[in-house]
Amino acid sequence: MGIKRSLFEQKIKLLLRQVRATVQRHISIIILAVLFLVTAILPSTAHMVTGNLLAQASLNAENLVEQGKALYEAEKFNDAVKILQQAAAAFAGSGDKLGQAMTLSNLSLAYQQLGLWKEAEGAIAQSLNLLQNLERSQERAGILAQTLDVQGRLHLTRGQTENALNSWQQAADIYKKLGDRVKLVRNHINCAQALQVLGFYNRAENILDEVKQTLQNIPDASVRVEGFRSLGDVLRLLGKLRESEEILKESLKVAKSLRSNQVISEVLVSLGKTARAQKNPQAALNFFQQAAALSPPINTRIELLLNRFSLLLETQQFRAATDLLPQTQSEINKLPPSRMAVYARINLAQNLARLKKEIKNHSNKDTNNINTPSWLDIAQLLAPAVQQAKSLQDKRAESYATGTLGSLYEQTEQLSHAFDLTEKALFTTQAIDAPDITYQWQWQLGRLLKQKGDIKGAIAAYQVAFRTLQSLRSDLVAINPDIQFSFTESVEPVYRELVDLQLQSKGNLETTSQNLTQARDVIESLKLAELNNFFRSACLEPIVKLDEVLSQVISY
Known part of the structure; x- marks a missing residue:
């Protein structure tokens, strides 16, 4: 068992x-x-997952580009730079080199607005390098033309007019091959401006005539109205006022056919500016009032109000100007922080200071009862502009606001505060290349030193301002007309006051002789600058010094 x-x-x-x-x-x-x-299964799954991730990265990059464009249009340039940098990195990570090149081109524009020229040049160079190594296609060609347009703008801003023209001509060739008449029109307008700065009037005229003919043949009315308006604005900048008026009236005619109040108001503003340049203030006011009656967007409303305010001062309608002030201040206060908000406050502060001077100079029974803002009120209007510019990290706007605040203290003879703010404005410009505003603070520093009795220091400051103006030459013509004063107010006095100081300066015989020689050279430069301003071009250059002419006459 x-x-x-x-x-x-x-x-x-x-x-x-x-x-x-x-x-x-x-x-x-x-x-x-x-x-x-x-x-x-794993390889195809891995490939699919990778593809989805790359597609998602590309989509995120495109969203970032749209955010960057929105910030740029809102004039929040520093924020736009940060977002576009992220977008460029996202495109690079996803291997989308076309998207990266396009974004770098837009990034260069934002850098240019901030005066960061080295960074702007670097972004353009990187964009062009990427495009050169890609296969030819229509999309690549379009982005290349856009990048060349941006490069041309950078060259022109830097005073490299011939290089700008070369870039724009390359872009024009591409637009012609692509059949993109709209972008070709904008490109030709840029080329005409560059040619005019170089003194090639006939070529500039021929290009502008071609632009006009092209616009006539474009069926899209919205494109025509924008093109005509841009052309009219450029013609005004070039001093061709009759042609500007004709083209802008054509633009207005097309705008009315679109029945868009916003578009019509924008054209009316341009017509008002041209009428003002033609020394026809009443016609200008009429255009501005017509535009205001159309209830345009806030940016256009503020532009209108500021133009009307300064024009009323110009025509000595002081009471009407002060009546317009509350509405102007109210509209400016509605603006979110942006470069436009900063410049609007600067513009108004400058005009209020001018209003006080004008009323003082025209004191009579008609002006005695006009209540003007105090200097403190004006300073309090301007102070937020400085803070806004700092918060935007916009060095150009910050310098402009700080220096303007310094000029208010200068006018109230608070020299210590004026010195401090003027030096801060000058220091801020060291971070950027902005000679068109730098010379103003150098000049302002010279005036302050003169008030202190430091003639030697004042002469030194004036000479630096004079050299800065000399380096600008042709660029004076292209200074932003929305924030510049007239030649007789913002340029001519630098020359004349420097001569006056040099003639006042005391010293030994050798020093006196040097001062006289320098004074004569400054006067010669002033006459040349006056001619350039009259012809709206830096086409004239000094051919021979006065002493050379005299020596030749004596030897003869």
């Missing part, structure tokens, strides 16, 4: 071992099958 039981147990153990072996063998087969399936 025990033996049988033992044999039975052995059979059971053997059977269990066989079952265990069979199960293990089946499990191994199942595992191998699973591994085979996973091995077969």
Whole structure:
């Protein structure tokens, strides 16, 4: 019995071992099958996951580009730079080199607005380098033309007019091949401005005539109205006022056919500016009032109000100007922080300071009852502009606001505060290349030193301002007309006051002789600058010094 039981147990153990072996063998087969399936599926799955991630990265980059464009249009340039930098990195990460090149081009524009020229040049160079190494396609060609347009703008801003013209001409060739007449029109307008600065009037005229003919043949009315308005604005900048008026009236005619109050109001503003340049203030006011009646967007409303306010001062309608002040201040206070908000406050503060001077100079029974803001009120209007510019990290706007605040303290003879703010404005311009505003603070510093009785220091400051103006030359023509004063108010006095200081300066015979020579050179430069301003071009250069002429006459 025990033996049988033992044999039975052995059979059971053997059977269990066989079952265990069979199960293990089946499990191994199942595992191998699973591994085979996973091995077969994994590459395509990995590829699909990678593709989804890249697509998502590209989509995120495109969203960032749209955010950057919105910030740029809102004039929040520093924020736009940060977002566009992220977008460029996202495109690079996804391998989308076309998207990266396009974004770098937009990034350069934002850098240019901030006066960060080295960074702007770097972004353009990187964009062009990427595009050169890509296969030719229509999309690549379009982005290349856009990048060349941006490069041309950078060259012109830096005073490299011939380089600007070369970039724009390359872009024009591409637009012609693509058949993009709209962008070609804008490109030609830029080329005409560059040619005019170089003194090539006939070529500039020919290009502008071509632009006019092209616009006539474009069926899209919205494109025509924008093109005509841009052309009219450029013609005004070039001093071709009659042509500007004709083109802008054509733009107005097309705008009315669109029945868009916003578009019509923008054209009316341009017409008002041209009428003002034609020394026809009443016509200008009429255009501005017509535009205001159309309830335009806030940016256009503020532009209108500021133009009307300064024009009323110009025509000595002081009471009407003060009546307009509450509405102007109210509209400016509605603006979110932006460069436009900063410049609007600067513009109004400058005109209020001018209002106080004008009323003082024209003091009579008609002006005695006009209530003008105090100097403190004007300073309090301007102070937020400085803070806004700082919060935007916009060095150009910050310098302009700080220096203007310094000029208010100068006018109230608070010299210590004026010095401090003027030096801060100058220090801020060191971070950017902005000679068109730098010379104003150098000149302001010279005036302050003169008030302190430091004639030697004043002459040194004036000479620096004079050299800065000399370096500008042709660029004076292209200074933003929305924030510049007239030549007689903002440029001519630098020359004349420097001559006056040099003639006042006392010293030994040698020093006096040097001062007289320098004064004569400054007068020659002033006459040249006056001619350039009259012709709206820096086409004239000094050919020979006065002493060279005299020596030739004497020897003869």
